[in-house]
Amino acid sequence: MADDCQNIEPLLAAHALGSLEGDEKAQVEAHLPACPSCRVLWSEYRAVADGLLMAVPEAMPPDNLRRSLARRVAGPAGALPASNGAADRRLTSWRFAFGVAIAGLLLVNLVLLQQVIGLRQDQTRLQQELGAGQIAQAIAAYPDAQSVLIEGQDAYGTLVYDPARPVAAMYTWGLQPLPAGQTYQVWLRTGDDGRVSGGTFNSSGGKAFTLVVIRAPDPLQDFSGFGVTIEPEGGSLAPTGPNVLGGDL
Amino acid sequence: MDLVRLAARVAQGDQEAFLALYDHTSPKVYGLALRMMGDAMAAEEVAQEAFLRLWTRAETFRPGRGSLLGWLLTITRHVALDHLRRSTRRPQLAEPPDADTGWEPRLSDEATQTEEARWRSLYFAVQALPDEQQAAITCAYYHGMSHSQIAVYLGVPLGTVKTRLRLGMEKLRQVWAEWPEDTPTDPSDTGD
Secondary structure, three states, X not given: OXXXXXXXXXXXXXXXXXXXXXXXXXXXXXXXXXXXXHHHHHHHHHHHHHHHHHOOOOOOOOHHHHHHHHHHHOOOOOOOOOOOXXXXXXXXXXXXXXXXXXXXXXXXXXXXXXXXXXXXXXXXHHXXXXXXXXXXXXXXXXXXXXXXXXXXXXXXXXXXXXXXXXXXXXXXEOOOOOOOOEEEEEEEEOOOOOEEEEXXXXXXXXXXXXXXXXXXXXOHHHOOEEEEEEEEOOOOOOOOXXXXXXXXO | OOHHHHHHHHHOOOHHHHHHHHHHHHHHHHHHHHHHHXXXXXXXXXXXXXXXXXXXXXXXXXXXXXXXXXXXXXXXXXXXXXXXXXOOOOOOOOOOOOOOOOOOOOOOOOOOHHHHHHHHHXXXXXXXXXXXXXHHHHHHHHOOOOHHHHHHHHOOXXXXXXXXXXXXXXXXXXXXXXXXXXXXXXXXXXXX
């Protein structure tokens, strides 16, 4: 037994602290019941270990811990409501952070979506302008192309057309961008003083001139003149607004 | 205030008794939780769980086997060790910043002056240990680490860990033995 004690005694302090493992722990646990002297020493170490529980400076817990416990023990004995307190606050903090992150992502998505819509609108407008420019070039290149001056109170321009064709290019300067809900509409004057729509357009904000391709139902030689009025968005069946530009063909 | 009687009332579902017990013991319980966990939020969780175990298991407390405070602190240590084993938290070897290192005890009526003085002397004896012995004991007792875990954590051979633990605990045992036994302070073999 004495030989055993020589091996076991150095392990007793660690056993009292709970840090032994494996074979050493098994050896100590097997030895102690049969060895009074080691048991005395172990109990002294154990008393120290238990004293370490008390040998810790006190600290005042947060006020909400008492409130949380009072809330949880309220009601029938032993029936505890779902966990709250620090764990809930941590969960709530995570939820809050997650919510903020989601809201941030949504905001970023909205901004990106607006940018995409704006870019697509710009792309469409540029494509239309490019197409109009190509048509205008083609019309000007016709052997029989003609141009007439068009004038209004605050705007003016040029109409380039081939009398034998139902299409013309109109360059205007000085047309102001219209408020929402309004549009410019082109009218072609027939021989009996009737009006036929040549399409609607809006002024190119930020540019010095606006290029508009006019598409007529018949060759331009069938019309005696044309004009531009301000109409409700979508256009009208007949002119209803003020005339801002006009000319004879 | 008779804490044992309060515990008996808690076992009957007396909420006022529970809160009175809380008021008397929470600085010790929270202080131990803070020492073991190293941060206030984790310590609050541990303290809350320990007191809820007191509420649901008060009938298992046996006054003849140790003090109520010791029983409650043993529960607190077990709860904290469970939390530490579930988490990847690294041990904090130094005193946490919120701890009252000035050691101004708030004596419960259950504790005698002798007991409190004995705990205080043990605390200062721990502080007086060489750093390496103090670290080994802290890892083992307050963080539930085994010999091999301590060796890895401190980066020293296994034999060195055993020596440091043994030397440190022997000094503490001598300090502890200088004080006469007053009332039972062994809380380890009780109901938790």
